[in-house]
Amino acid sequence: MSAIVATSLRKSYGEVRAVEDVSLDVAEGEIFGLLGPNGAGKTTTVRMLATLLRPDAGEVRILGLDPARDRVAVRRLMGIALQETGLDDLATGRELLTLHARLYGLPRARARERAQELLAHFGLEEAADRRVGEYSGGMRRRIDLASALVHSPKVVFLDEPTVGLDPAARAQLWGAVRRLNREEGTTILLTTHYMEEAERLAGRLAVIDRGRVVMEGTAAQLKARVAKRVVTLALDDEEGDFPRVARALAAMPGVLRALPTPEGVVVHVGEGGPRADEVRAVAEKEARVVGATSNDPTLDDLFLTTGRKEGSQ
Ligand SMILES: Nc1ncnc2c1ncn2[C@@H]1O[C@H](COP(=O)(O)OP(=O)(O)OP(=O)(O)O)[C@@H](O)[C@H]1O
Ligand SMILES: [Mg+2]
Incomplete structure (x- = not known):
């Protein structure tokens, strides 16, 4: 029951x-x-x-x-x-x-x-x-x-x-x-x-x-639905228009979403999507990238996708 x-x-x-x-x-x-x-x-x-x-x-x-x-x-x-x-x-x-x-x-x-x-x-x-x-x-x-x-x-x-x-x-x-x-x-x-x-x-x-x-x-199902891999880019603050960088990254084929954060942009990559270095290369055209890491999705990543206004990246 x-x-x-x-x-x-x-x-x-x-x-x-x-x-x-x-x-x-x-x-x-x-x-x-x-x-x-x-x-x-x-x-x-x-x-x-x-x-x-x-x-x-x-x-x-x-x-x-x-x-x-x-x-x-x-x-x-x-x-x-x-x-x-x-x-x-x-x-x-x-x-x-x-x-x-x-x-x-x-x-x-x-x-x-x-x-x-x-x-x-x-x-x-x-x-x-x-x-x-x-x-x-x-x-x-x-x-x-x-x-x-x-x-x-x-x-x-x-x-x-x-x-x-x-x-x-x-x-x-x-x-x-x-x-x-x-x-x-x-x-x-x-x-x-x-x-x-x-x-x-x-x-x-x-x-x-x-x-x-x-x-x-x-938890495993939710994480799998968020992304295949999560690429976290740390960007230099002074250059920073992170939402603009995020928009450029979100336009890449295979990128599910790119979310600006206070430190940079978090990129949720789907199955068959770009590698971290490819994501980084696109970001470098827009801003100074000071770090890039690639990880399995966590529930924190899931959380990042919530609470955002309709239409925002
Ligand atoms: N007693 C109340 N009177 C008026 N608005 C309320 C009342 N309780 C909650 N709200 C509003 O309802 C919405 C949902 O609130 P709720 O407390 O259910 O959220 P929550 O998910 O528990 O948030 P938190 O993680 O901060 O605890 C909020 O906009 C809140 O301001
Ligand atoms: Mg509550």
């Missing part, structure tokens, strides 16, 4: 069309990633899926249930950790988790036990009896995620779960998410701006750009 289905979701805030048309189908037991530039509509999508925001149009199903009809039942199935945490600063970590567990109807003893399990799971045992207001940013992210899991939800929504975490805390959180998925079969939908996170955690990804799903697939 599908854990999360979104069909043609749409949402506007006044004049702002935050989500134009988003459809997704996430199977039970999947870790699914949503990528996209700032303002693309990821959080708005997650809030609609998590029943926190009513869509203007379209439908949501969570494990076959319609949140518009069975809101309470659906809420019990899901856990949510949002971009902005709403934690009670005066409670200790242990109190907060126990309270959340009680709110979800766990008996007192079981609630205490569940709190202890989660404190251990997220490496917060030492901080368990300190007030959340005194936690560091990373500890707050962890307690927030833990509190989304008290009732052992089947479906979990994580909006940028590792923002502000140090590398060790991030790796620890990835471990916790993977374990949750593997050991409890929890379906996880997460948004992220960290391509490494997307690649390591998510089995499948969707890219949202200006309120629409523009690409979907495994």
Whole structure:
């Protein structure tokens, strides 16, 4: 069965069309990633899926249930950790988790036990009896995620779960998410701006750009769709009209797109397209080239193609 289905979701805030048309189908037991530039509509999508925001149009199903009809039942199935945490600063970590567990109807003893399990799971045992207001940013992210899991939800929504975490805390959180998925079969939908996170955690990804799903697939599939090779040219700033250089490169046969960046131009080359030295030679007619490298595409390259106005290179 599908854990999360979104069909043609749409949402506007006044004049702002935050989500134009988003459809997704996430199977039970999947870790699914949503990528996209700032303002693309990821959080708005997650809030609609998590029943926190009513869509203007379209439908949501969570494990076959319609949140518009069975809101309470659906809420019990899901856990949510949002971009902005709403934690009670005066409670200790242990109190907060126990309270959340009680709110979800766990008996007192079981609630205490569940709190202890989660404190251990997220490496917060030492901080368990300190007030959340005194936690560091990373500890707050962890307690927030833990509190989304008290009732052992089947479906979990994580909006940028590792923002502000140090590398060790991030790796620890990835471990916790993977374990949750593997050991409890929890379906996880997460948004992220960290391509490494997307690649390591998510089995499948969707890219949202200006309120629409523009690409979907495994990380490998998405990278293959971006380009065969990526040639990165560093250009001398003083000469620099990078958009002009990019236009010249984009006109080369076999070049899929050429994107000006603050440092130069990134050229996405298709199957059978020009070699790096050929790209470089064309660029040299337009500007001083100080470096040229050729690499396999990464998710960062995919990201570079999003968030650009229609018609720009
Ligand atoms: N409560 C709101 N009121 C008005 N406009 C909003 C509101 N929430 C979001 N928006 C607008 O909707 C659009 C999509 O925002 P959203 O937060 O969904 O993007 P996002 O993909 O999560 O971005 P980010 O990567 O920055 O978190 C943006 O233009 C944003 O300004
Ligand atoms: Mg967001």
